Amino acid sequence: MNSKVITEHGASMYRRRGCRCDVCRVGMSSTRKKYRPISTAGRIRLDAAPLVDFLVNAEQLHNVPSKTVARWKQTGLSVYTADKWCLYFGLHPVEVFGHKFYEGCFESEMING
Numbered sequence: 001m002n003s004k005v006i007t008e009h010g011a012s013m014y015r016r017r018g019c020r021c022d023v024c025r026v027g028m029s030s031t032r033k034k035y036r037p038i039s040t041a042g043r044i045r046l047d048a049a050p051l052v053d054f055l056v057n058a059e060q061l062h063n064v065p066s067k068t069v070a071r072w073k074q075t076g077l078s079v080y081t082a083d084k085w086c087l088y089f090g091l092h093p094v095e096v097f098g099h100k101f102y103e104g105c106f107e108s109e110m111i112n113g
């Protein structure tokens with residue numbers, strides 16, 4: 001079988017031949033689901049400022065590696081990272097980020113769903 005010729009319907013046929021039959025659409029959507037969570041994790045970023053401010057005020061910032069803080073300030077936090085660090089300090093992320101956190105979670109679910 002010549003590997004350059006796509007003979008089976010599925011994600012490859014959808015992408016390369018533009019076929020939109022049921023088999024190709026299902027194949028493509030399952031391929032997308034597999035890769036989506038990775039891109040989603042990098043897409044939704046929360047502004048680090050509220051968390052940094054909180055930790056400064058609570059005199060807890062020294063508990064976070066300075067490289068980590070620098071990265072937060074540069075690229076923000078994913079909702080997962082925000083959740084993890086808030087738990088670490090005994091906070092609920094919503095206490096720190098307010099409605100932005102819910103928006104981030106909601107957006108993640110929309111993309112993943």
Ligand SMILES: [Zn+2]
Pocket residue numbers: 009010013014019020021022023024025
């Ligand atoms: Zn097809």
